Amino acid sequence: MAGVNIPEVEDPMRYIDVVGAGEGRYGCTYFSLPQTYCEEISNGKVIFSLSEVKAQLCIVKRLKKEDADSKEEIENEVAVLKAVQALELGHLQHRFINLLGSDLQDPTNKPSYAMGVIFGPNVAEFSLTSVRKLGYIPKGFIAHICLQLFEAVACLNRFRIFHGDLHPSNFMLNPSQQHFSGLPDLVLIDFGMSYVADGSTSETGIVCLAVEDASRAYLSIHEIMGLDCSFEMDPEWNPFFSAISYLRFLLAPTEDGEYECPPIDKWRLEDFLGVFGDFAIQQRTDMPGDVLIDIESVMKGFTDANDKKLQAAVHRITSNKGDDAA
Numbered sequence: 232m233a234g235v236n237i238p239e240v241e242d243p244m245r246y247i248d249v250v251g252a253g254e255g256r257y258g259c260t261y262f263s264l265p266q267t268y269c270e271e272i273s274n275g276k277v278i279f280s281l282s283e284v285k286a287q288l289c290i291v292k293r294l295k296k297e298d299a300d301s302k303e304e305i306e307n308e309v310a311v312l313k314a315v316q317a318l319e320l321g322h323l324q325h326r327f328i329n330l331l332g333s334d335l336q337d338p339t340n341k342p343s344y345a346m347g348v349i350f351g352p353n354v355a356e357f358s359l360t361s362v363r364k365l366g367y368i369p370k371g372f373i374a375h376i377c378l379q380l381f382e383a384v385a386c387l388n389r390f391r392i393f394h395g396d397l398h399p400s401n402f403m404l405n406p407s408q409q410h411f412s413g414l415p416d417l418v419l420i421d422f423g424m425s426y427v428a429d430g431s432t433s434e435t436g437i438v439c440l441a442v443e444d445a446s447r448a449y450l451s452i453h454e455i456m457g458l459d460c461s462f463e464m465d466p467e468w469n470p471f472f473s474a475i476s477y478l479r480f481l482l483a484p485t486e487d488g489e490y491e492c493p494p495i496d497k498w499r500l501e502d503f504l505g506v507f508g509d510f511a512i513q514q515r516t517d518m519p520g521d522v523l524i525d526i527e528s529v530m531k532g533f534t535d536a537n538d539k540k541l542q543a544a545v546h547r548i549t550s551n552k553g554d555d556a557a
Contacts, residue, residue, distance in 0.1 A: 246291050246345065250544040255421055257301035262348065262541060263291040272549040279549070281542055285350070288541075289331055293343040304423040305342050309333045311392065311425040312346075318390055325408045326383035328420045351406045351415050352533040355399035358455045361529050368459040369526055370468065371518030372414065374511035376402070377452050379410070379417040381500040384444050388500075391428035393440040396421055397447035399455060406530055411515060413523045415530060435492065443490040445500050446482035453479045471507050478503065 247269050248261035268287050271277040292308075294301050312330040320327075333344035352360070354376060361368050380402060387394060394401075401421045408416040428437050453475050456462040462472045478498060484490050497506075504511075 246289065247548060248291060248293075249288070249548060250540050252290055254295070255423070257294060257296060257304050257423065258292045259295050260290050260292045262288050262544075263345070264288060264545070269545075269549055272545070279545070281538060284541060284545055285348075285538075288348045289345045290348050291343055291345045294341045297341060302342055305344065306335055307425065308421075308423040309335060309344050311422045311427055312344075314392060314427050315387070315422075320386060322410060323383065323386050325405070325410070325416055326379060326386075326418060328403075328418055328422075346420075349403045349405045349407075349418055350534050350537055351404035351530060353400045353420075354402040354404060354417070354451075354455065356533070357404055357529060358399065358458055360532065361526075362458050364529060364532070365525050367461065368455065369518065369522045370462070370465075371515045371522060372526055373452070373456060373462070374514040375411060375414045376417055376455070378504070378508065378511050378515070380419075380448055380451070381504050383417065383419055384448050385500045385504075388441050388444060391432070391437060393426045393428070393444050394419060394422065394447075395424035395426055395440075395443065397444060397451055399451050402451070404530065406534060413518075414515070414526065438492050439490045441499065442482050442493060443484070445498060446479060446484070446490060448500055449475055449479035449482065449503075471510060474503065474507065 245266050246263035247266050248263050250262050252260040252262050254260070264284065264287055268277065272279055277283070292305070294305060309330065312328065315327050316324070316330060318324075328349075329347035331345040331347060333342070335342040335344075351357075358368055361372075380397075384394060384397065397419075401419065403418040403420055404415040405418050406415045408418075410416050426440060428440065432440075453472075456472055456475065462468045481495070482490070482493055482498060496502075
């Protein structure tokens with residue numbers, strides 16, 4: 232499960248949205264608490280504790296528009312997440328957001344679902360903040376993100392599941408899970424445009440879906456590395472950067488947005504890891520301690536900001552409820 236352990240959520244509508252967590256094409260996400268828990272704080276039955284509040288939190292995604300396309304997308308997302316969770320992937324299960332519960336038959340026509348909470352930023356936020364705050368993006372961090380992203384997407388594709396919307400804002404960093412000590416695990420989110428291939432999907436169609444995921448994954452890493460010119464200038468990293476650049480160009484969609492079978496054999500994410508995986512592992516392993524401290528400081532900035540927002544929002548909600556009760 233991605234995030235902290237909380238009870239299964241049977242009905243997201245019984246959760247109170249505490250503060251916004253993000254917004255996508257069709258839905259908004261919120262840090263949310265059980266309605267009963269908020270009432271217990273208001274009534275003095277539970278003493279407010281930020282650590283306890285965080286243990287009760289989940290993320291709830293709710294539709295922001297009441298239209299058929301949005302409803303279809305959230306229904307698809309729930310179905311795909313269920314398919315992913317059914318795979319029992321061991322430690323790789325932590326690379327995918329965890330579905331806790333859903334209410335797709337809400338009478339207000341606003342389906343919602345709940346997922347495990349992640350208190351870290353997405354990769355886009357982290358990278359931009361790293362450049363602004365540190366003046367660089369740690370090379371070992373790029374190696375780490377590349378390894379975990381490519382491994383996760385390749386795993387999905389092996390089971391004929393295709394994400395369809397890979398970009399740095401859809402890669403969360405989870406400080407509660409660290410497969411490699413000192414670095415937050417990457418977690419894929421937003422499966423609304425994902426696709427699970429079945430017997431009716433042609434082999435050519437499956438290849439094109441895999442090409443799309445690979446193309447977007449290469450482009451994502453290229454965009455992040457492009458924020459720091461030292462990658463291209465570093466002789467040690469230039470082959471890695473050049474390969475990423477070549478593959479994201481080679482697999483780019485046509486002018487009409489279609490993805491086609493590539494003209495070379497070695498284009499898949501696992502092929503890239505076969506060539507550069509050992510290099511990436513070594514770069515991550517050799518990160519100096521002061522660089523790990525830099526990464527921790529950037530992550531801490533996000534978690535501290537989240538804590539302040541959560542504490543203020545919970546106080547506001549529970550105080551209002553207390554006033555209403557009076």
